[in-house]
Amino acid sequence: MLTTNFKQLFFDFCQINRSCREQEIQGKSDLDLGAWYAGLDSLIRCYRLQGERQLLIEVLSDPYFPFSKLQKLNVKELGKEPKLSDLSEESLANIAAEHLLEWAKIFQAIRLDLRKLNKDGQVSNMSLKGFPGETIPQTNRCSNCGCCCEIRGGPPEFTGTIEPPREWLRYFRGDGLGYQRFCPFLFEYFATGKFFCSIYLIKPKCCWEFDREECDFLQEDVAREEAERVH
Numbered sequence: 001m002l003t004t005n006f007k008q009l010f011f012d013f014c015q016i017n018r019s020c021r022e023q024e025i026q027g028k029s030d031l032d033l034g035a036w037y038a039g040l041d042s043l044i045r046c047y048r049l050q051g052e053r054q055l056l057i058e059v060l061s062d063p064y065f066p067f068s069k070l071q072k073l074n075v076k077e078l079g080k081e082p083k084l085s086d087l088s089e090e091s092l093a094n095i096a097a098e099h100l101l102e103w104a105k106i107f108q109a110i111r112l113d114l115r116k117l118n119k120d121g122q123v124s125n126m127s128l129k130g131f132p133g134e135t136i137p138q139t140n141r142c143s144n145c146g147c148c149c150e151i152r153g154g155p156p157e158f159t160g161t162i163e164p165p166r167e168w169l170r171y172f173r174g175d176g177l178g179y180q181r182f183c184p185f186l187f188e189y190f191a192t193g194k195f196f197c198s199i200y201l202i203k204p205k206c207c208w209e210f211d212r213e214e215c216d217f218l219q220e221d222v223a224r225e226e227a228e229r230v231h
């Protein structure tokens with residue numbers, strides 16, 4: 001892996017992608033994707049194997065890939081992990097690049113499973129066909145910040161009537177990735193910073209038990225972070 005510039009290349013691509021997705025949502029028909037392809041090409045060159053590059057092209061083109069959470073938690077704040085705080089920038093970039101690849105594998109696997117299981121939105125409560133016309137279903141007072149899903153894992157007691165694939169138990173437990181900072185079932189809507197649960201209708205029991213008070217507490221954190229960014 002050639003990770004010297006990984007962090008910058010990833011940040012640059014996130015920004016380009018956000019801008020393109022924003023125009024897509026606005027219904028712009030003459031989208032110029034030159035910068036998007038160039039940014040993606042530079043980023044995937046951090047990876048040597050053709051199979052890895054191919055996987056990343058597929059996954060990073062997905063409108064539901066959680067760019068913003070990965071950017072914040074798995075790249076920008078990676079050095080805050082107690083076990084990683086002494087590492088050099090180069091080592092951190094290496095771990096972040098590896099992590100992106102691992103996340104891409106799990107994201108691709110979940111997407112494939114959902115294509116089979118999510119008929120008529122029975123699992124996600126959305127069709128997930130990638131059209132910006134399909135917006136996230138609104139649930140009471142939720143701003144879709146996704147903070148309640150910043151978990152390293154939990155008991156995989158899935159609910160609902162659809163049997164989840166065996167691998168999903170491992171993903172929810174947090175055994176799928178090292179340094180998991182948020183749930184792999186958390187998807188982002190068109191790089192807008194709005195998140196949703198891709199398995200909403202069968203999500204585990206502990207997710208249903210999350211209450212308003214905890215949400216308010218997390219919202220205060222979000223507001224504080226935003227205020228710090230402005231000042």
Ligand code: SF4
Pocket residue numbers: 141142143144145146147148149214215216218219
């Ligand atoms: S923390 Fe609250 S506002 Fe944010 S996604 Fe969870 S329920 Fe919604």
Ligand code: SF4
Pocket residue numbers: 148149150151183184185186187196197198199200203204207
């Ligand atoms: S299963 Fe859904 S609600 Fe539960 S933590 Fe994961 S993304 Fe969030």
